[in-house]
Amino acid sequence: MIRSFFSKKLSLNVWNAAKVVPVVRNLWVVSDLHITHDEDSTAQSFVELVDLQVMAGDRLVLAGDLFDVFLGEKQIFIDRFQLVISCLKRAAARGVFIDFIEGNHDLQLAKVVELIPNSRLREPGVALSLSGVNCWIEHGDLANSSDWGYLLLRAALRSAALRLLVEVVPAPLVDRISRTASETSRNHHPMLPESLPASELSNLRKIYRTAANQILLSGADRVIFGHCHDRDEVIFRMGERQVQYINMGFPPVHGTVLHWAQGDDRIRRVPFRYQAAHSG
Numbered sequence: 001m002i003r004s005f006f007s008k009k010l011s012l013n014v015w016n017a018a019k020v021v022p023v024v025r026n027l028w029v030v031s032d033l034h035i036t037h038d039e040d041s042t043a044q045s046f047v048e049l050v051d052l053q054v055m056a057g058d059r060l061v062l063a064g065d066l067f068d069v070f071l072g073e074k075q076i077f078i079d080r081f082q083l084v085i086s087c088l089k090r091a092a093a094r095g096v097f098i099d100f101i102e103g104n105h106d107l108q109l110a111k112v113v114e115l116i117p118n119s120r121l122r123e124p125g126v127a128l129s130l131s132g133v134n135c136w137i138e139h140g141d142l143a144n145s146s147d148w149g150y151l152l153l154r155a156a157l158r159s160a161a162l163r164l165l166v167e168v169v170p171a172p173l174v175d176r177i178s179r180t181a182s183e184t185s186r187n188h189h190p191m192l193p194e195s196l197p198a199s200e201l202s203n204l205r206k207i208y209r210t211a212a213n214q215i216l217l218s219g220a221d222r223v224i225f226g227h228c229h230d231r232d233e234v235i236f237r238m239g240e241r242q243v244q245y246i247n248m249g250f251p252p253v254h255g256t257v258l259h260w261a262q263g264d265d266r267i268r269r270v271p272f273r274y275q276a277a278h279s280g
């Protein structure tokens with residue numbers, strides 16, 4: 001019963017049902033920064049990237065786990081990430097379109113979306129047209145469909161009951177509980193899968209590539225996931241189509257985010273840490 005509930009709810013054949021949004025100029029995709037507070041060097045790199053490189057008419061997709069941790073219903077979190085949020089407000093004000101996808105470390109983003117004009121919350125992901133090429137982006141935490149424990153937790157974290165609970169529990173307690181949850185999840189899933197034994201890394205890759213493949217089969221030409229921090233990418237022919245699956249990896253260490261510009265034939269990795277260009 002649980003199985004049929006999830007296979008209905010969390011079907012990976014998302015492409016047909018999706019509402020496709022055209023990307024006019026550049027597409028920037030950022031996830032898994034795991035910013036803990038505004039003074040975090042990753043936060044500063046992100047602010048530089050958005051302020052200096054993301055232009056009017058561009059689309060910026062924030063594909064989950066930008067923050068670690070963040071529960072948007074509580075003001076304490078909005079205050080903690082003031083620099084990042086105001087940089088997104090500036091971007092929106094100059095005509096950048098922003099899509100938020102919730103991760104497993106940042107949830108209840110509706111309040112943030114309200115603060116930022118030109119922004120939308122997309123669940124479970126966003127479907128884009130890159131000059132007629134179909135691109136699907138999601139956080140990636142749905143990829144492992146055999147992880148029932150996590151999928152149940154995910155549903156609970158998105159329930160109205162939890163939202164209500166977060167509203168009535170005092171902010172410092174919510175903060176402490178969510179930080180503990182985040183630490184636990186970090187111990188469970190190492191930050192860098194490339195440090196896993198080869199057989200575990202290959203199992204992980206298989207799970208994500210299989211999930212991406214289902215979405216590609218359902219009509220997407222490009223699939224972008226994050227979440228597992230594996231810097232993976234495959235490009236291959238599927239019938240007449242050239243398809244691509246790419247994973248964000250872990251920008252704080254790998255130093256790249258994802259980008260597409262008019263005329264590009266694929267999604268590319270671009271440098272994330274602005275200062276790296278100066279210091280080598």
Ligand SMILES: [Mn+2]
Pocket residue numbers: 064065103104105139141226227228
């Ligand atoms: Mn995640």
